[in-house]
Each structure stands twice: as structure tokens, then as C-alpha cells.
Amino acid sequence: GDSVTQMEGPVTLSEEAFLTINCTYTATGYPSLFWYVQYPGEGLQLLLKATKADDKGSNKGFEATYRKETTSFHLEKGSVQVSDSAVYFCARYNQGGKLIFGQGTELSVKP
Amino acid sequence: SQTIHQWPATLVQPVGSPLSLECTVEGTSNPNLYWYRQAAGRGLQLLFYSVGIGQISSEVPQNLSASRPQDRQFILSSKKLLLSDSGFYLCAWSVSSGPQPQHFGDGTRLSIL
Numbered sequence: 001g002d003s004v005t006q007m008e009g010p011v012t013l014s015e016e017a018f019l020t021i022n023c024t025y026t027a028t029g030y031p032s033l034f035w036y037v038q039y040p041g042e043g044l045q046l047l048l049k050a051t052k053a054d055d056k057g058s059n060k061g062f063e064a065t066y067r068k069e070t071t072s073f074h075l076e077k078g079s080v081q082v083s084d085s086a087v088y089f090c091a092r093y094n095q096g097g098k099l100i101f102g103q104g105t106e107l108s109v110k111p
Numbered sequence: 112s113q114t115i116h117q118w119p120a121t122l123v124q125p126v127g128s129p130l131s132l133e134c135t136v137e138g139t140s141n142p143n144l145y146w147y148r149q150a151a152g153r154g155l156q157l158l159f160y161s162v163g164i165g166q167i168s169s170e171v172p173q174n175l176s177a178s179r180p181q182d183r184q185f186i187l188s189s190k191k192l193l194l195s196d197s198g199f200y201l202c203a204w205s206v207s208s209g210p211q212p213q214h215f216g217d218g219t220r221l222s223i224l
Binding site: 032034041043044046051089093096098099101103104 | 143145155157160162201205207214
């Protein structure tokens with residue numbers, strides 16, 4: 001069935017380092033894609049989205065580009081901060097209003 | 112703007128006791144509503160979703176049930192809690208049409224003793 005696969009965590013970076021969190025999906029067609037962020041003890045917040053091939057979603061310095069050739073939607077940030085420490089979830093839209101989530105990638109940024 | 116409220120934020124319950132978690136959405140009509148559970152390993156498991164009043168779909172067999180008595184109210188219940196029901200419960204809503212994102216509440220941390 002359709003799925004979303006994220007890179008294993010935890011990912012540990014120093015402040016101001018470059019971040020990439022890989023996400024690939026399986027799908028028929030071109031589903032909308034999303035990145036969510038979950039800070040400790042909180043619910044998930046929508047970080048960015050892309051609705052069609054080659055779209056680039058961006059928010060708070062994070063970016064992800066919808067790549068249909070590689071069925072990927074990797075999350076990137078040029079310079080991470082300690083406050084970016086959280087769990088990041090990649091998701092794709094599924095029929096019936098449901099989302100398929102990846103397993104989450106924990107990011108820890110050290111000062 | 113739309114907002115979603117979940118309560119309580121934390122709950123400690125003995126095994127065998129009943130459960131009622133409530134979720135309400137404001138600022139939108141006829142939303143899709145969802146209940147998720149997040150276990151310690153971080154993954155999200157969809158428990159129930161609803162496309163309208165009284166319409167509930169269950170994703171996995173379990174000890175829990177859901178109800179939607181009003182358009183913007185979604186309730187998660189159990190008659191007798193099990194130890195395995197412990198976890199972080201998240202309610203979410205989305206616009207009812209098209210490939211839209213879901214928007215999450217702040218969650219309820221449920222501990223079963």
C-alpha cells in the first residue's frame with residue numbers, strides 16, 4: 001500500500017549547521033505533501049506543504065521541494081537553531097481526507 | 112480563524128475506569144475530524160475519523176469508541192481502560208473537501224495505573 005518513509009533519527013546537529021531530513025513516498029498520482037513539526041509535549045503543527053510536482057513549500061527558513069522523479073520531499077534548512085529541536089513528520093494526502101505519516105525524525109540541535 | 116481545543120491536557124486513570132476525551136473546533140463548519148494515538152515511539156496511529164455528525168469510521172479494532180454528537184465536537188471514550196491505552200491522544204480537523212492538511216490540537220497525555 002501507499003506509504004511515507006523518513007530517515008531514521010535522532011539527528012544531532014550543532015547550531016547553524018545545515019539540515020536535511022529525507023522523505024520519500026509511494027503513491028499513485030501526485031498527492032499533496034506536508035511537513036509537520038512536533039515540539040516536546042505538544043501537538044503537531046503544519047510546517048509547510050506542496051500540492052503539485054516541482055512546488056516548493058517554505059516556512060520559518062525550512063524548505064521542501066516536491067520531486068516527482070524521485071518521489072521525494074526532503075526537508076532542508078540552511079542554519080538550524082536550538083529552538084528547532086523537535087520531531088519532524090512527513091505526510092502525504094490519502095483519499096477520504098486521511099493523511100499517511102512517516103515515522104517521524106527527531107532533531108536535536110546543540111548550542 | 113479556526114481553532115481546535117482538546118481537554119484535559121493530562122489524565123491519570125486506574126485500569127478498568129471509563130474515559131471521555133473531548134475535542135471541539137471553532138471557526139469552521141462540517142470539518143473532517145480525527146483521533147490519533149501516539150505511543151512512546153513517536154509514530155501516529157489513526158484511531159477514528161468522521162466526515163459528519165454521527166458518522167464514525169474506525170481504523171483499528173480496540174478498546175475505544177468515538178462519537179460526534181455535534182458538527183464540531185468529537186469525543187473519544189472507553190468503558191473500561193486497559194494499561195495498553197496509555198499514550199498521547201491527538202485530535203485533528205481538516206476542511207472536508209480536497210487534499211487539505213490536518214490541524215492538530217495540543218493533545219491529551221493519558222496514563223493508566
